[in-house]
Amino acid sequence: MHFEVPKLPMRGVKDFAKHYLMIVLSILTALGLEAWIEHVHHRHAAELASHQIETELRANLDGLQATYLTNQKRIASLQQLDQAISTDIRANLPANTINQHIQARKAQFNLSLDWPIFGNQAWDVAVANQSATWMDSTTLNNYSAAYSKQRDAANWMTQDSTLFLDAPLMANLRTRIDLGREIDPIEFVSVLHQMIITSTETQSHLKQVGSQLKSAFSSEKGCN
Template sequence: MPAAPRVYMLAMDDFNMHFEVPKVKMHSLREFLQHYLMIVLSILTALGLEQWIENAHHRHAAEYASTQIDSELDTMLRDIQAAIQTDENKLAPLVAMDKAINDDVQKGLPDAEINKHIRQLSGGFRLSINWPAFNTQAWDVAVANQSATWIDVERLHRYTAAYAAVRDAASWTTHNATVALDAPRMVDLQTRISLGKDVDPVEFLSVSQQMINSSKETIAYLMDASTPLKKALAKAEH
């Protein structure tokens, strides 16, 4: 009677493989070689399947991470652009007031007359510096679970540049946005003007210039920070 066919058992469990070789007696070199070849083929098949599954898992994780990062960067970019627009709109009356009072001083008008002009334009003597919440949750998660390492290298470089700019902007707005502003002096002038009291025109211009420079620097910094975000998102759309 012909020998019963041998059965080779192969199992995969969470990327760990094992196989069971039937216990048989070897009767010839040819039979041994056939048996050995089947074992080798089983191992190669298992390794190839394991590698394919692992690569598929990595691709899926990278795609998911990229989708989350793109969404986060897009939201931040929109928030940055909105903050820039708000800051520019609120800066305009202050710039106009500063120019008008500077012209009065240059003309040599009396302080009393200049103060009347200051009170007329006092609604513009406000400092408004806005910036968004610089969220990095999607990026932090991708780094923590290592899915960032499976993202395409070129794309990963753009993400890295974008988040470096975000971290830099967050640090600057927190610590340096108003470093050149004498806030107590500004509040004192605002209080005196609101009460109808005269102020020194030159002192007023000194503070208004601090306010204008602080706002302009914030706007410029936000514009610079938005550039790497635009580059990362522009590539993501293609």
């Protein structure tokens, strides 16, 4: 910051006071202008970061919705298989007859779930260059909660999503079915229920993330 005050000859206290006042006003003006420029810079940086974050979150939500719909179709297939074989068991059909029905529908015995890729680069940049700190508190809290929910859901997917699943038994049944060997219908339905529970839990987490993402910006896009 640099300012120049006109050099005038001083004649007494009055001229000195005027000269002093000019210096003070010049300093205050310079400081005010500097603060205004800095405020404008911070505001523009926050607006740019907010735009980039919302673009990223909307892309995340679009990917989540597509994944959710794909998974729903696969869950419906598992539920149809469960209903058919459970009906056979309740009707006390012979095990070999039930095994024939399982063989006819073995393609449906498949746990295949998609998980979206959640971008977080815009948020990381906003935190790194401190533009996040120049946003209003409500907006900042909404963004922070959205990215936190994404991380929590991703951690659940990688660490806890298979807690309800007996993976060795599922692999054993899959192998026997592929080889055309007879299996225990009750064991089959038991594993099938585990697969359905795992799938619906995954969908529940996706739905929670979707709700949090929608709350991060005003224009809501549903997750059915």
